[in-house]
Amino acid sequence: MSPSSPYKRVLLKLSGESFAPSGQRGISMQEVVDISTQVQRAARTGVEIAIVIGGGNILRGAQFIAGNSSIHEATAHYMGMLATVINGLALQDALESLDCQTRLMTAIRMDGVAEPFIRRRARRHLEKGRIVILAAGTGAPYVTTDTAAAQKAMEIEADIVMKATRVDGVFTADPEKDASATLFHRLTYKEVRDRNLRVMDPTAIAHCMEHDLPILVFNYRVDGNIERAVRGEDVGTLVTSHATAKR
Ligand code: UDP
Numbered sequence: 001m002s003p004s005s006p007y008k009r010v011l012l013k014l015s016g017e018s019f020a021p022s023g024q025r026g027i028s029m030q031e032v033v034d035i036s037t038q039v040q041r042a043a044r045t046g047v048e049i050a051i052v053i054g055g056g057n058i059l060r061g062a063q064f065i066a067g068n069s070s071i072h073e074a075t076a077h078y079m080g081m082l083a084t085v086i087n088g089l090a091l092q093d094a095l096e097s098l099d100c101q102t103r104l105m106t107a108i109r110m111d112g113v114a115e116p117f118i119r120r121r122a123r124r125h126l127e128k129g130r131i132v133i134l135a136a137g138t139g140a141p142y143v144t145t146d147t148a149a150a151q152k153a154m155e156i157e158a159d160i161v162m163k164a165t166r167v168d169g170v171f172t173a174d175p176e177k178d179a180s181a182t183l184f185h186r187l188t189y190k191e192v193r194d195r196n197l198r199v200m201d202p203t204a205i206a207h208c209m210e211h212d213l214p215i216l217v218f219n220y221r222v223d224g225n226i227e228r229a230v231r232g233e234d235v236g237t238l239v240t241s242h243a244t245a246k247r
Contacts, residue, residue: 007047011051013146013164014051015145018164027057033098036100038220049132050156054087055081064079078108081107081108081135084145089113091133092104104133105117105122105135143203147204162218162229162230168218189241217239
């Protein structure tokens with residue numbers, strides 16, 4: 001454990017949108033390198049970092065479902081999972097260009113492109129100080145990479161799930177649409193559920209709640225915030241079983 005952090009191992013969830021300029025789709029390597037630079041600084045703290053990467057900048061299964069019966073819903077989700085692998089490859093190269101040791105592991109076997117996700121092997125990589133990028137979600141359709149983040153965090157025994165977003169944390173309303181929205185600093189899982197707050201998808205929340213796995217939602221667009229989050233500094237919204245829980 002890093003002397004300056006309460007965490008030994010964290011699971012960072014990066015959405016696909018963090019790989020594209022605001023409002024755009026696809027991959028901008030400038031954005032990928034910018035976020036990788038933050039990850040590199042966070043990794044230097046000595047905290048072990050696994051990253052679950054989303055695919056929404058390329059495609060989400062849901063966009064193919066409505067009005068397009070020629071693609072089966074499950075197929076659409078598999079396409080979404082493959083999109084996360086494309087992002088994983090971009091992230092791996094960006095991190096390695098910054099001299100980070102990485103491993104890309106996929107939940108759908110893709111020999112020749114990445115290692116298969118094997119729990120013990122992933123943990124071993126982390127222990128050796130490698131940044132482990134987890135792509136292809138859970139390997140199963142009908143869920144999102146939020147659920148994959150919660151599941152993988154439990155499997156690798158991460159201390160916390162850190163969801164990087166483009167807003168400062170969890171608000172009373174969508175801060176990009178409602179100027180009167182206020183930020184929560186602490187929440188309980190129950191409050192998130194009862195108030196139907198947008199933190200992660202409901203399956204992910206249920207997993208975290210059942211396993212008492214804290215969730216931090218924070219803004220990756222503030223430079224240095226990934227390192228601050230990993231160091232346990234007071235950024236974003238922390239969701240735990242007791243709202244008074246210390247960071
Ligand atoms: N997906 C899936 N199973 C998983 C993870 C993801 O079917 O375990 C599909 C789903 O269609 C999802 C897409 O992959 O919409 C891309 O992931 P996500 O939408 O979570 O990406 P993000 O919003 O984080 O960029």
